[in-house]
Amino acid sequence: KFNAASRAGYDGIASLETPDPxxxxxxxxxxxxxxxxxxxxxxxxxxxxxxAATDLNxxxxxxxxxxxxxxxxxxxxxxxxxxxEANPRYHGVGPYLNRLxxxxxxxxxxxxxxxxxxxxxxxxxxxxxxxHYDEAKRLSGVKLYHDPTNFVEYIWFNLAxxxxxxxAVREALYLGMDKQNYVQRIYYGVxxxxxxxxxxxSWAFNPNLPKHGYNPEKAKARLEEAGWKVGAGGIRxxxxxxxxxxxxxxxxxxxxxxxxxxxxxTWRAIGVDMQIKDMPAAVVWGDYFFKSQFDSVTVGxxxxxxxxxxxNVLSWxxxxxxxxxxxxxxxxxxxxNPKLDQLAExxxxxVSQEKRKPIYQQIQAILREDLPVLPIFYYVNIEGTKGTLxxxxxxxxxxxxxxxxxxxxxxx
Numbered sequence: 001k002f003n004a005a006s007r008a009g010y011d012g013i014a015s016l017e018t019p020d021p022x023x024x025x026x027x028x029x030x031x032x033x034x035x036x037x038x039x040x041x042x043x044x045x046x047x048x049x050x051x052a053a054t055d056l057n058x059x060x061x062x063x064x065x066x067x068x069x070x071x072x073x074x075x076x077x078x079x080x081x082x083x084x085e086a087n088p089r090y091h092g093v094g095p096y097l098n099r100l101x102x103x104x105x106x107x108x109x110x111x112x113x114x115x116x117x118x119x120x121x122x123x124x125x126x127x128x129x130x131x132h133y134d135e136a137k138r139l140s141g142v143k144l145y146h147d148p149t150n151f152v153e154y155i156w157f158n159l160a161x162x163x164x165x166x167x168a169v170r171e172a173l174y175l176g177m178d179k180q181n182y183v184q185r186i187y188y189g190v191x192x193x194x195x196x197x198x199x200x201x202s203w204a205f206n207p208n209l210p211k212h213g214y215n216p217e218k219a220k221a222r223l224e225e226a227g228w229k230v231g232a233g234g235i236r237x238x239x240x241x242x243x244x245x246x247x248x249x250x251x252x253x254x255x256x257x258x259x260x261x262x263x264x265x266t267w268r269a270i271g272v273d274m275q276i277k278d279m280p281a282a283v284v285w286g287d288y289f290f291k292s293q294f295d296s297v298t299v300g301x302x303x304x305x306x307x308x309x310x311x312n313v314l315s316w317x318x319x320x321x322x323x324x325x326x327x328x329x330x331x332x333x334x335x336x337n338p339k340l341d342q343l344a345e346x347x348x349x350x351v352s353q354e355k356r357k358p359i360y361q362q363i364q365a366i367l368r369e370d371l372p373v374l375p376i377f378y379y380v381n382i383e384g385t386k387g388t389l390x391x392x393x394x395x396x397x398x399x400x401x402x403x404x405x406x407x408x409x410x411x412x
Contacts, residue, residue: 003057005290006315006329009038009348033351034310044068070095070406079104094406106281107252112136115384122389125400127381129255130188141387147394147401150199151302151379153191155247155263158292159372160334162241168226169243170371176219176270177263179212183377186259191377196364197303197313199378201396203353204311204360209368219270228271236271244273245295248288251278256298292324292332300379302399309397311360314344317372335372 004010014029028035046066053059065073070092071084082102086095103120105111112132114120116139128136128144136144155173157164164170183191195209228236228243236243247263249256257278264274274296279288288294303316315321319336321329340363347359367373383401385392388411395403 001056004328005323006321008315008321008329009035031349031351033348033356034312037310071100074099090406092406096407096409097405100405106250107254109254115142118386121386122392123384126253127383129253130186130190130382131255133188133190133382136382136384139384143385143387143389143392145381145383145385145392145394145401147381147383147396148192149302149379149381149396150201150304151300152194152197152199153298153300153376153379155374155376156294156297156299157333157372157374158294158296159336160292161245161295163243163245163295166226167370168222169228170374172219172222172226172228172270173267173272174212174371174374175215175222176267176272177212177374177376178214178266179376180214182259182262186255186262187377190382191380194375194378195368196375197301197316197367198311198360198364199304199396202304202309202311204357204364206361206364208361209364216266216270223271230271233273234268234271235273242273243271244275246275246277247296247298248277248279248284248294249298250281250284252280260298289332290323290330292322292334294332311356311363312344312348313340313363313367314348317367318344333372335370337366337370340366 009032012028012030012032013026015027017025017027019025026035026039045061049061049066050056050059053061063076067073068091070087070090072087074083074085076082081104084100084102086098102124105114108126108129109132111120111123111126112128115123115128118141127147136142155177157170159165179193183189183193193212195212196206198205200207223236223243226238228238231237231242247260249260257276260274260276260278264276267274278284284297289297289299303313304311315329315331317331317333317335317337317340318329319331319338319341320326321331322334322336323329323332324334343359343363343366347356347363350356350359381394381401383394390409390411391404391407392401393404394401
């Protein structure tokens, strides 16, 4: 077996049949509503490569994949690039490009400079940061795309840390977050505010969640009531625990680093010490995140998209899906709420969308009440391509706008 992050849904497959070379028939042991959405992000692996493998997790396939897509793997140079070439046997339309090269550029300012000089054709997953947007609009020979997404920016807590175990602390941190200026000053007012893990475009979105309000005095009062008293250096403490913690994200993301500094300042005003501890992406989003070694992180997730467009959050917030405890799942906050567990299990067992909707609206209300994570805003990606690249299309429901790269082509 693969060391999958989660087996939720897959562990309910009772049987799998292949009645002909082009058909796969699944039979589930019990109803699992997200299965179709989940299966849409499931890939067939090659028997001729992996059929005789003794350990799927250490096979050469992991670094030299073989698939059925429009492009074939050519090479990977760690920390530099991945090269693909057109697959002439692709079953669908295209591809019209001969090759794709993904460059690894951790510093987004360097990435934008290389886009300016024409060294990069497509800005890719991270896009153009908002502080370069005005400059990008003045460039000639490029196309810009303003792409609302279903990604949400969060402050993601590790609730195993004593600083975050009380809801009063999390409420105070949210009250002490100047979200309006956070978005206006750091992100130029581009992204809309968020209160839910679901985007308004979701059929299960709850429009009646409480709206965030910045109120530092109320935040301080909440902490006082909970017994967090101002101590040495103006930092609050309780039972020998200081209200001090680290916040981590990918080093080199200058806008996010500015946001961290802004948040550090505003939380300091209510007696909270947030220390910035940024690291390379491979470090932050490895065991540090998935084995809950962090205090808090600043992260953007499309939880809805990760579930294939389904509102299921069982793997993200269900108490049985804490990877450091169960070895599976994405509940790195280590959040546990029996009521949410019950609703999340119920939500995946009912097929009717009409009957599922109120369940997920309740789940959103619980998460907004408990605040295991602090939702900040919905991402708006600003992406750029060379002007001669044709048929590049935004898509809010995918992680990367490479989704239709098989139909891209260069105008002559």
